[in-house]
Amino acid sequence: YKxxxxxxPVVGELIEKEYxxxxxxxxxxxxxxxxxxxxxxxxxxxxxxxxxxxxxxVRTSGNTSRYYGGTKYVDELEEYCCTKWKxxxxxxxxxxxxxxxxSQANFAAYKAILKPGDTILSLSxxxxxxxxxxxxxxxxxxxxxMVFYDVDERGYIDMEDVRKKAHECKPQLILxxxxxxxxxxxxxxFAEIAKEVGAYFxxxxxxxxxxxxxxxxxxxxxxxxxxxxxxxxxxxxxxxGLIFGRTELAKKIDSAVFPYAxxxxxxxxxxxxxxxxxxxxxxxxxxxxxxxxxxxKAFCDEFIKxxxxxxxxxxxxxxxxxDLTEFPFSGKDLQDRLDDAGITLNKNCVPNxxxxxxxxxxxxxxxxxxxxxxxxxEDFREVxxxxxxxxxxxxx
Ligand code: PLP
Numbered sequence: 001y002k003x004x005x006x007x008x009p010v011v012g013e014l015i016e017k018e019y020x021x022x023x024x025x026x027x028x029x030x031x032x033x034x035x036x037x038x039x040x041x042x043x044x045x046x047x048x049x050x051x052x053x054x055x056x057x058v059r060t061s062g063n064t065s066r067y068y069g070g071t072k073y074v075d076e077l078e079e080y081c082c083t084k085w086k087x088x089x090x091x092x093x094x095x096x097x098x099x100x101x102x103s104q105a106n107f108a109a110y111k112a113i114l115k116p117g118d119t120i121l122s123l124s125x126x127x128x129x130x131x132x133x134x135x136x137x138x139x140x141x142x143x144x145x146m147v148f149y150d151v152d153e154r155g156y157i158d159m160e161d162v163r164k165k166a167h168e169c170k171p172q173l174i175l176x177x178x179x180x181x182x183x184x185x186x187x188x189x190f191a192e193i194a195k196e197v198g199a200y201f202x203x204x205x206x207x208x209x210x211x212x213x214x215x216x217x218x219x220x221x222x223x224x225x226x227x228x229x230x231x232x233x234x235x236x237x238x239x240x241g242l243i244f245g246r247t248e249l250a251k252k253i254d255s256a257v258f259p260y261a262x263x264x265x266x267x268x269x270x271x272x273x274x275x276x277x278x279x280x281x282x283x284x285x286x287x288x289x290x291x292x293x294x295x296x297k298a299f300c301d302e303f304i305k306x307x308x309x310x311x312x313x314x315x316x317x318x319x320x321x322x323d324l325t326e327f328p329f330s331g332k333d334l335q336d337r338l339d340d341a342g343i344t345l346n347k348n349c350v351p352n353x354x355x356x357x358x359x360x361x362x363x364x365x366x367x368x369x370x371x372x373x374x375x376x377x378e379d380f381r382e383v384x385x386x387x388x389x390x391x392x393x394x395x396x
Contacts, residue, residue: 030366214289
């Protein structure tokens with residue numbers, strides 16, 4: 001950071017402090033990860049200087065549809081990035097690699113297939129859905145008519161509730177995917193219900209995409225009409241988004257991203273996404289994805305052994321939720337105390353939440369970042385005991 005510090009002592013020092021925080025703390029935030037140095041370097045490269053509104057794909061005329069000159073190399077790069085992501089998920093779906101974030105991917109995906117006022121059936125937010133899945137303070141809740149399905153008394157997505165509500169509200173779109181859900185999602189069952197009611201089916205696999213790429217979670221391809229993801233969570237790439245869609249939706253998806261939702265693509269991030277895809281195709285990536293899941297089970301089991309209640313009673317993926325409903329302190333209180341102890345996680349609502357979203361009765365725990373840093377099952381068991389010690393202190 002010497003170079004940045006010379007240019008700006010304030011910014012350089014803050015980046016250095018944040019780097020040290022990330023390196024020294026035990027990072028358990030389920031939506032975070034550490035991408036490779038190569039991805040970081042690509043994201044800080046000269047591609048940041050280039051404008052390339054439009055798309056590289058050769059359309060009817062044989063020309064690209066860029067609005068700028070000088071795009072020869074970024075055209076090649078963006079097409080390469082698309083090819084690699086199709087390989088990662090072994091799919092012939094169209095892919096758009098330009099969304100700046102997961103939220104923008106969802107914004108464009110909805111636009112591609114819906115009109116304002118159309119109905120979306122999605123997972124309720126206090127049961128694990130994301131802000132862009134219909135929160136009243138988000139564009140999704142404001143532009144579309146939202147109906148939510150719930151989890152059952154064990155905390156599993158209630159497929160009977162999905163079917164019942166789909167038949168009642170006849171949505172134009174059925175959406176699944178979550179920010180805080182620890183079990184396998186049955187994409188085939190969702191697709192069947194969408195077919196019954198003539199709805200589009202979309203999967204936001206932002207959280208589990210790295211596990212799908214590593215064959216640790218069933219794939220939504222073949223079932224969903226549209227699949228969106230972020231690239232920075234379990235996938236372990238740069239901060240950004242991707243949209244995949246059945247080929248007949250390609251033009252609608254592209255025009256929903258540019259010119260509807262965004263201007264110039266971030267070609268430096270697209271370079272990072274391409275490197276991330278290459279990494280995801282290597283055998284070591286499968287080992288990483290497997291270890292994320294194995295670690296998560298071991299970590300979660302240790303909490304259960306220590307007497308804690310876990311939503312759904314366990315985990316199949318990279319995340320689980322500790323249920324603190326019966327504790328005299330909130331998820332926020334535990335988050336703060338763990339922060340002081342060098343353990344980073346975040347508060348999260350639990351099913352049938354009784355506290356406010358600012359306080360919550362749960363914390364969300366993920367294993368992807370520390371798995372990237374080399375943690376194995378025994379390391380996570382030790383962390384469970386550290387968290388337990390902090391909680392015991394809070395109960396004194
Ligand atoms: N979708 C899901 C399921 C998420 O969990 C998130 C982020 O947490 C997003 C979308 C949005 O991603 P971003 O923060 O890049 O907008």
